[in-house]
Amino acid sequence: MRNSSPSSRLFFAGVVLAVVSLAHTAAAQSAAQGFALERLYLSAPGGGWFVMDDLSMHGGLGGALSLTTGYSRKPLRVGTGSERLAVVSDQLFTDFGFAATVDRFRLYLNFDAPISTKGRSGTVNGYDFAAPSLTLSNSPDSFADARIGTDVRVLGEADSPFRLGVGAQLLFPTGKRFDYDSDGTYRAMGRALVAGDVGSFSYAGQLGAHVRPLNESPAPASPRGSELLFGAAGGLKFPFSDSAGTVIVAGPEVFGETAFNSFFGSRSTGVEGLLTARMEAISDRGALLRLKLGAGGGIDPHFGAPEWRLVCAIELSDQFVHVQEH
């Protein structure tokens, strides 16, 4: 190897520093690419709450269907003061969910179909943000990231005061970054779940991790890699009518996330609250129908936590009873 003098090494180091600095400057002026913005990580079909899970799987082979639709206002605001820019100002989606259950186990699929995602383009802190322009007309059949997941209740019965479960999800990069409905990479989630029913009070909670390879730091309001997930919900049951088994459950759900590499940092933590109500009715043949409504918004509005949100859902759960028993 050829020897080099201290001055030449100093010169070489200077060149490297300059190149790195230029590269960094170039990156800082580059366009933000978009990412999976939605933070309403829906519970599995049949899960009861919007985000939490009531872990009520029971009986033999059964299944659940869900149709959820929601609108969020300004889920992505970048910058402050005069630089404030609603890159995504309106987001409307419909989610189709399908689940199969056996005893305390659940396997499910979710297909999130964006209907409209719009916003304003602009430059903030040297980053160019291109607003999405997704409508049903120009993307008539697109999906955001599709999801497959499984949950299992490890402790307690379907209606016991304390239930403990675990769940895992894999999200496929089937959406598009420029539509703000995908990171463009596979993602995964693992959650510890609790739920219970004590008299007329129902509660649920979660603590988990979102394995998210995308780290767009220092771009403002962008993912910072993997995240801690947390949340809790509680509600009271009210009988809805004289018909047996028809109740309304009303109460709040609070959920959020924070990036592990900036733990509970002000720019890496989002918290959202929903006031929810759901009507649960049981048909003559034992099928459970849920109509769910939620309204709320960002409490600590990081990206994905909107100014306000409306969400509603229809959920049908049933057991596959032996035909001969009918």
Place this chain on the structure above:
Amino acid sequence: MSRSDPFARNAAECERRAPGNARRRASFNWSAIAASSLGLVCVALLLLTAARASAQAGPPEGHEDDAFDVMNVLTQNGLHNIRDESWNAYGQFTYISSWKLPLHSPYQSVNSLLPGAERSFTGSFTLYFGARLWHGGEAYFVPEVISERALSGLHGLGGAIQNFELQKTGSSTPQLYRARTYFRQTIGFGGDSVEKTSDPMQLGTVVDSHRLVLAVGNFTILDFFDKNSVTSDPRQTFFNMAFMTHASWDFPSDARGYSWGAVAELYWDDWAVRVGRITPPRNPNELQIDFRIWKFYGDQLELEHDHVLLGQRGAVRLLGFQNRVDSARFDDAIAAFTADSGKNAAACEINGRYNYGSTNTTAPDLCWARKPNAKRGVGINVEQYVADEVGVFVRGMYADGNTEVDAFNSADRSLSFGALAKGARWHRPFDVAGVGSGTSWISAAHARYLAMGGVDGFIGDGQLRAGPESVVEAFYSLNLLKAIWLSADYQHIWNPGFNKDRGPVDIFGARVHAEF
């Protein structure tokens, strides 16, 4: 390019009479039709005599009672009532590979079938979910993944594209999309009881033989119109698009073959009438949809009659369509270029007009003539079983051919016929074999436009000596484990792109198809 309903089956095939309610079938003189179909019957008889006459199996179908699939397994274990379903779920996987041999090509252009050897493939995976919402109300949701590579970038073939699964927007990177989301309501008016068997996009149930069926949402129009129980599910039968439906039926759809809209079907014993209005693409052959369905639309009207001829069932369907879409007349494009040579193909992009990539400065282009235009056509679709497991079919359609292809393919007139046999005769009841021929033509105006060097969505060789584009196809599908089909296929295509100067071309195909 469009794709089919993968389990397309006609109403007669999907229906069973409820016990004790056998429906009276009209039986009258069909000798005229029989005489005109004599050639087809001869083909079928040839198949019959080649096989041992010993089987009793039914015609080729997409889903059998003893097939190995999720719903049958649940039913066999007492966990599901397949005859009175509140839900069902099915799935399929299909991989098709096509090998094109070199062809004679004295000249070519941007939309030509390339002269060298090529390989094309498609892989698709589909889930079908159905749920009963209330009495007579059903909802269906069908997500699908497709990966593909077309021959010559999906250029050079008009009405005889070798693989029905190919889509205009496809790529080798798998794409997940929502193929169908629609709601269907059945309103009964009495009559006999008809059992609808459990199938993808059909819940097992019993309906009236007099009924009105309304469907609204996102679907392919082939879910409802131009069904044919002989050609049945193209994922089990013919590979070529010429046999999927009328090649010259330019039904509005997005670039994958799906539309939004509404369909009403009135069934009255052996008769059925269907009307439907669906959305067109915003620009011809694009994925984007124009939802101004009151302004731009495709209207379809179909009359169907089921019959029994010499003890074998059959059906006749008459189909008419009218599209009102933003499209170009060939004569208008020629006139614009003749009047001003600056209105050529190369100038389209410079002027921000949508065209198909031609940069020919001496050719007319459709981009200069697009405005609201109508396209009309009428067709007939006949199916007839000639033995318990052998059926013949013929489809013919005449469209006006004044305007460009908006959504399907370049043909303006088409005729296809063939025969299929199920393998019970040789003790392989799930096997299917078939032979068929399809021919399509273009209008005189279309030919003049292409001869001047113009291109449409799929074809245009720079020059043209016009002739019919024809395909002859033979295939055999071998079933394994009642759920998997392995198919071998051969196609010979004359005059690719309706050009007598090019071709013929030979294409060999192989297919793996699984249902669950």
